[in-house]
Amino acid sequence: xxxxxxxxxxxxxxxxxxxxxxxxxxxxxxxxxxxxxxxxxxxxxxxxxxxxxxxxxxxxxxxxxxxxxxxxxxxxxxxxxxxxxxxxxxxxxxxxxxxxxxxxxxxxxxxxxxxxxxxxxxxxxxxxxxxxxxxxxxxxxxxxxxxxxxxxxxxxxxxxxxxxxxxxxxxxxxxxxxxxxxxxxxxxxxxxxxxxxxxxxxxxxxxxxxxxxxxxxxxxxxxxxxxxxxxxxxxx
Numbered sequence: 001x002x003x004x005x006x007x008x009x010x011x012x013x014x015x016x017x018x019x020x021x022x023x024x025x026x027x028x029x030x031x032x033x034x035x036x037x038x039x040x041x042x043x044x045x046x047x048x049x050x051x052x053x054x055x056x057x058x059x060x061x062x063x064x065x066x067x068x069x070x071x072x073x074x075x076x077x078x079x080x081x082x083x084x085x086x087x088x089x090x091x092x093x094x095x096x097x098x099x100x101x102x103x104x105x106x107x108x109x110x111x112x113x114x115x116x117x118x119x120x121x122x123x124x125x126x127x128x129x130x131x132x133x134x135x136x137x138x139x140x141x142x143x144x145x146x147x148x149x150x151x152x153x154x155x156x157x158x159x160x161x162x163x164x165x166x167x168x169x170x171x172x173x174x175x176x177x178x179x180x181x182x183x184x185x186x187x188x189x190x191x192x193x194x195x196x197x198x199x200x201x202x203x204x205x206x207x208x209x210x211x212x213x214x215x216x217x218x219x220x221x222x223x224x225x226x227x228x229x230x231x232x233x234x235x236x
Contacts, residue, residue: 001028004188005081005157010059012042012049019045021213022059027157032189032203034220036196042212043192044086047161051083052076064156077106080156084163086192088146092135096126096145099134103149111152119148122178140171147178157188164195176202200224 005027012020020042027033037043048054050061052073061069063081071079090099100119104111120127123144129137134145143163150158160179164172176198183189183202193199200206200220208216208229216229223229 001030003027004029004031004064005190006060006062007050008060008062010046010049010061011057012045012054013057014045018057019212020049020209023209023212023214025207025214027188027190029156030183030186030188031205032183032191032220034196034199034203034206035190035192035209036199036206037209039194041209043209044161045212046209047083047159047192051081051159077153080154082106082150082153082155082158084143084146084150084158084160086161086165088142090134090142090145090149092133094134095131096134096137097130099145100126100149100152103152106153110154115152115154119151122151122181123148139166140168140174143167143171143175147175151182155187157190158182160189160191160193162192162194164193164198172198197224 003026007023007025010020010023011018023046025033025035035043035046045054049056052071056069059069060067063076063079066079068076068079068081091102104115125141126144126148129141134142137145163175167175172195179189179202189202191199191202200223203220206218206220206223207214218226
């Protein structure tokens with residue numbers, strides 16, 4: 001498949017500390033890629049620089065054939081690079097429907113009733129919860145709303161940062177079933193995840209980030225049985 005995203009030699013500093021070192025990663029159209037690593041490895045910092053919420057100190061980001069390194073987060077979202085952030089980051093004082101409309105507003109001219117219907121078919125509780133304040137929802141309900149909001153922005157690449165965090169096993173399974181459905185519709189997925197098995201079953205390829213550096217890459221189906229993968233992931 002054609003290449004959709006190419007990140008080359010990304011470096012991200014926090015203060016005087018280099019947190020991500022010359023990271024290079026690519027995602028093809030419709031592909032699933034996992035970014036794995038222990039806590040503190042730099043995964044969320046990398047995602048923040050990729051999506052433009054943190055300025056990279058070096059490197060290049062190309063998306064859909066365009067150099068977007070200097071683009072604002074808003075412009076990246078309009079281009080189809082859409083993030084479901086760690087912690088969901090919903091507008092807690094807005095209703096569920098109003099939060100979803102934030103996503104739909106990104107592509108207001110092309111968002112259709114069919115787009116809304118697909119979100120509600122994937123996550124039926126969202127329709128019933130439409131008038132509820134997002135801040136009153138359970139963690140699982142909030143995650144459904146966060147993914148629904150992202151889908152209404154019509155992503156070409158859906159980036160998820162720790163989507164299973166704080167969810168029950170049943171909700172995790174429901175979420176990953178939805179992500180497989182999203183992938184089957186042709187949307188590429190880049191997922192940062194502590195639940196390694198779920199991430200590897202969803203994706204085609206995986207990268208391991210260790211102390212800010214990409215130390216391993218390979219097919220998801222191969223990595224779980226790799227001795228080096230276990231050593232890199234657990235830092236031993």
